[in-house]
Amino acid sequence: MVGGSVPVFDEIILSTALMNQVISFDTMAGILVCQAGCILEQLNQYVEERDFIMPLDLGAKGSCHIGGNVATNAGGLRFLRYGSLHGTVLGLEVVLADGLVLDCLTSLRKDNTGYDLKQLFIGSEGTLGVITAVSILCPRKPKAVNLAFLGCPGFAEVLKTFSTCKGMLGEILSAYEFMDNKCMQLVENHLRLSNPVKENPFYVLIETSGSNAGHDEEKLTNFLEQVMSSGLVTDGTVATDNTKIKMLWALRERITEALSRDGYVYKYDISLPMEKLYDIVLDIRSRLGQSAKSVVGYGHLGDGNLHLNVTANSYSSSLLKAIEPYVYEWTARHHGSISAEHGLGFKKKDFIGYSKTQEAILLMQQIKGTLDPKGILNPYKTLPSSSS
Ligand code: FAD
Ligand code: MLT
Ligand code: ZN
Incomplete structure (x- = not known):
């Protein structure tokens, strides 16, 4: 997305692909400890078999590594519900520039003993250390998942639908994504996916995840009646079975791919x-x-x-x-x-x-200088070149 992993001048490329082992999974607390090269989708499959899910999901799930996710502080499709990796990552093991292994791989929910060092590495894009293992808190697998794909006549309606949805779906809302009609045309033309609803200027994807199918369905039905009768939404379709859910998510997740074509x-x-x-x-x-x-x-x-x-x-x-x-x-x-x-x-x-003040940038440069004085960790990335 920003060339963070692309070698540009004289870099050495390091692959963590063989560091792909789950170290432990606590089925009571839902805490997964694994090596950094585990693929996100495979981790999700592993924890799903134990009735949990990963707290993050993104279109790149089939290839991205958990270490890369943490290094980029990836947001993705479940952020709305489960928040940032700054909250869900409980511990990290990191190899520093001088070869020292920093073991912050705890599985504690609460630990206010001094500075929370792991936070420095989350989103540092590999510039402060190499993440080798991750401890992460996984939510329980929801018993009921519903997905609504809706067409909206304008962006004002997209916003009002969101506000209505927050009010009416509240605690079961797990994703609210949008795309404009131009995106829909791209996925139709380049990927041969088909629009499941009437053509509209905007589309929204609303996911609910809860523990009671009947309760969630009733809430969703009331919400859909409200947004359709008030004209916020002109057409829509709902999925509860896995195949249709995947098909609807593909329309949103594969926009990146359609754009590149x-x-x-x-x-x-x-x-x-x-x-x-x-x-x-x-x-x-x-x-x-x-x-x-x-x-x-x-x-x-x-x-x-x-x-x-x-x-x-x-x-x-x-x-x-x-x-x-x-x-x-x-x-x-x-x-x-x-x-x-x-x-x-x-x-x-x-x-x-x-987006950041000069003082904040200077402090970042000082932190980089302390942790990586020779500038060997993902050089030329993240912080501005000294001349700019
Ligand atoms: P890489 O691409 O290999 O590396 C990314 C960066 O992390 C580089 O700077 C690299 O040096 C560093 N890095 C990698 N591994 C480590 C490690 N072990 N220790 C230290 N540094 C490391 N992002 C979002 O936030 N939300 C989305 O919804 C989203 N959707 C996407 C959809 C698609 C189709 C694609 C291709 C990407 C998407 N992304 C999204 C970007 C995504 O966050 C990153 O591609 C992914 O998280 C990076 O993981 P990776 O294993 O591919 O890392
Ligand atoms: C997404 O949400 O699809 C990603 O962040 C990728 C992109 O921006 O193309
Ligand atoms: Zn995104």
């Missing part, structure tokens, strides 16, 4: 106040006009996180100049973050100043 992709991952979330897509679309192929907006609306993506037939520096730094200035003006969940990597590191 559309051409060269300029990717932006922004946090913004919810009511401003789509304004930037409209603004960029009119600013770029015919010079862009597609300008799309989708993402984790429930977390105030927009994925703004622009495609073109090929890379063009003039198109890039029309997007950046405009998109970062726009975001900073609205007090947003220029990287909500993808980190800074190689591509965004020099723009950190749009």
Whole structure:
């Protein structure tokens, strides 16, 4: 997403793929301890067999490693319900730049003995240490999961549907994702997926996860009646069986893949106040006009996180100049973050100043200097080059 794992100059690549063992699973507390190279989907399968789920889920689940997830503080589709890895990761084992093994691999829910060092490595993109093992808290597997895929006539209706859904589905709400019609056209055209509802300017995916199927269904039915009768939603479909659930999720999860088949992709991952979330897509679309192929907006609306993506037939520096730094200035003006969940990597590191103060950046550089004085850990990434 941001070139965080891409070697650019003289790096040595380190693979953790063979570190793929589960170390322990506490079936009472739901605490999984595993090596960093375990694949997320396989971990989810492992804990599901024991009646739990992983607290995070994302489109890359089939290939990404838990160590990579922690290193990038990946957000994803369950963030709305289970929160950030800063909350669910209980412990880490990390190899530091000088070879010292830092054992913070505890499985305690509460431990206020001094600084919580593991937090430094969560989201540090491999620049402070190599994560070798993770202890993570897993929620119980929900007994009932429902997924609603709904069409909305405008972005105002997407927001009102969210607010209604928070009020009416409350404790069983586990995901609220949105995509615009342009995204739908891309998944239809490039991946041959089909739109299960009437064509609309926007679509939302609402997932509920609870412990009582009858109770959840009743709540969802009341909610759907409310949003359909008030015109917030014009068409929709609901899934409870696994096959249809997977089919509906694919429409949202595979947007990234459809975009990459559309051409060269300029990717932006922004946090913004919810009511401003789509304004930037409209603004960029009119600013770029015919010079862009597609300008799309989708993402984790429930977390105030927009994925703004622009495609073109090929890379063009003039198109890039029309997007950046405009998109970062726009975001900073609205007090947003220029990287909500993808980190800074190689591509965004020099723009950190749009979201962090000089004092904060300096302290980050001091921490990096202390932990990695020779600059050998994921060099050239995350922090700005000293000249900028
Ligand atoms: P890599 O890509 O290999 O590495 C990512 C970064 O972490 C690099 O900087 C690398 O140096 C560092 N790193 C990797 N392993 C370690 C380690 N053991 N110790 C220290 N540093 C390490 N992200 C979201 O937040 N939400 C989403 O919804 C989401 N959806 C995605 C959907 C798709 C289809 C794709 C391709 C990506 C998506 N992402 C999403 C990005 C995703 O978070 C990352 O791709 C993933 O978490 C990184 O894990 P990885 O194993 O692939 O790491
Ligand atoms: C997603 O939510 O699909 C991802 O973060 C990937 C992307 O932004 O393309
Ligand atoms: Zn995302």
